Each structure stands twice: as C-alpha cells, then as structure tokens.
Amino acid sequence: MQKKSWVEEHKRALIVVVVVAVVISLMGLVLAEQRSVSVRVSWTVLPFQELRIAGSTSHGSSDTADYLMSQPDAFDLQQGYLEKMNSVDLTVNSNIPWKVQVWTESSDMGESNDGSARKSISDFTLREHGGSYFSISKTPQILTSGNRGSFDIGVDHRILLGSDYHPGSYGLEIVYTIMPK
Numbered sequence: 001m002q003k004k005s006w007v008e009e010h011k012r013a014l015i016v017v018v019v020v021a022v023v024i025s026l027m028g029l030v031l032a033e034q035r036s037v038s039v040r041v042s043w044t045v046l047p048f049q050e051l052r053i054a055g056s057t058s059h060g061s062s063d064t065a066d067y068l069m070s071q072p073d074a075f076d077l078q079q080g081y082l083e084k085m086n087s088v089d090l091t092v093n094s095n096i097p098w099k100v101q102v103w104t105e106s107s108d109m110g111e112s113n114d115g116s117a118r119k120s121i122s123d124f125t126l127r128e129h130g131g132s133y134f135s136i137s138k139t140p141q142i143l144t145s146g147n148r149g150s151f152d153i154g155v156d157h158r159i160l161l162g163s164d165y166h167p168g169s170y171g172l173e174i175v176y177t178i179m180p181k
Contacts (some may be wrong), residue, residue, distance in 0.1 A: 054090070083156070084158075102141055109171060
C-alpha cells in the first residue's frame with residue numbers, strides 16, 4: 001500500500017474547514033447588514049408673518065400709520081366727507097393663512113380750532129381698497145385676510161364731515177396687526 005499524502009488524509013477536514021470559513025464569512029456579511037443604521041431626517045417650518053407699511057422702516061407683526069386730515073374744500077363739505085384712495089400701502093408676507101386687524105388707541109381725532117367740538121373716531125372710516133368702509137374703533141376689527149404668500153394691499157380712508165363740521169387740526173394713529181386666521 002502506498003502511503004497517502006497529508007492532503008489526501010486530511011481532505012475531508014480541509015473541506016469542512018473551507019466550508020466553515022465560507023459560512024462564517026457569509027454570517028459576518030449578514031450580521032453587518034443587521035448592524036446598519038437608518039437615518040430619518042425631518043424638520044418643522046415655523047409660522048412666519050410680516051406686515052410692512054410702505055415708506056416705513058419698521059416691519060414685523062404690528063405697525064402704525066398716522067393720518068393727518070387736510071382741510072376740506074367746498075366740494076368736500078358738499079359731499080360730506082374727505083376721501084383718499086390707497087392712503088396706506090401694506091405688504092403682507094406669510095407662510096400660513098392670515099388676517100390684518102386695525103384699531104386705534106385714541107379717544108378722538110382732536111379738537112376744533114375754536115375749542116367747541118371734538119372729532120369722533122367713528123367719523124374715520126377705512127377699507128381695503130374696493131371693499132366696504134367701516135368706522136375705526138378701539139376694538140380690533142378685521143381689515144382683510146388671505147392665504148399664504150406675499151400681498152400688496154391698498155387701504156382707503158374716508159373722514160365724515162357732517163353738516164356741523166368745525167374746522168380743526170385733526171389726526172389719528174391707526175394700528176395694523178397681522179395674525180393667524
């Protein structure tokens with residue numbers, strides 16, 4: 001009988017070793033896949049609202065406009081009011097539905113030149129350009145509203161004169177505020 005070589009004698013053992021090495025390698029790959037990490041990325045866009053009055057350097061959620069009444073002429077007195085279209089231009093920027101509210105902190109528009117009368121704030125009416133006029137008050141009222149985006153809004157005002165108008169230097173400060181709808 002011939003003597004078998006070491007390789008032949010241990011052929012089975014070598015096959016088992018090679019198979020075990022392959023299995024261990026494959027298990028390492030499988031385990032490596034199981035140890036992989038999944039990352040989920042998310043973010044939140046916070047609400048943003050900005051109101052700006054044209055010509056004003058301030059902007060934010062609230063701004064004020066001063067109205068000084070010019071002296072009415074004979075035509076104004078005959079029609080019973082002074083009116084100015086687009087007396088204020090507002091710019092609204094918002095990423096959520098919004099509304100603009102208006103009010104005044106003043107009790108009246110001032111006193112007549114002769115001191116005999118005070119001009120009521122209810123004589124000051126305003127509207128979004130083309131809308132319906134309403135009287136300003138100390139309680140916030142909705143001037144206009146909209147959905148997200150950028151908008152330019154004209155504001156008209158009308159000051160009622162009445163048959164008993166007394167000349168004076170009248171004025172009023174109006175507060176405009178943007179807020180979620």
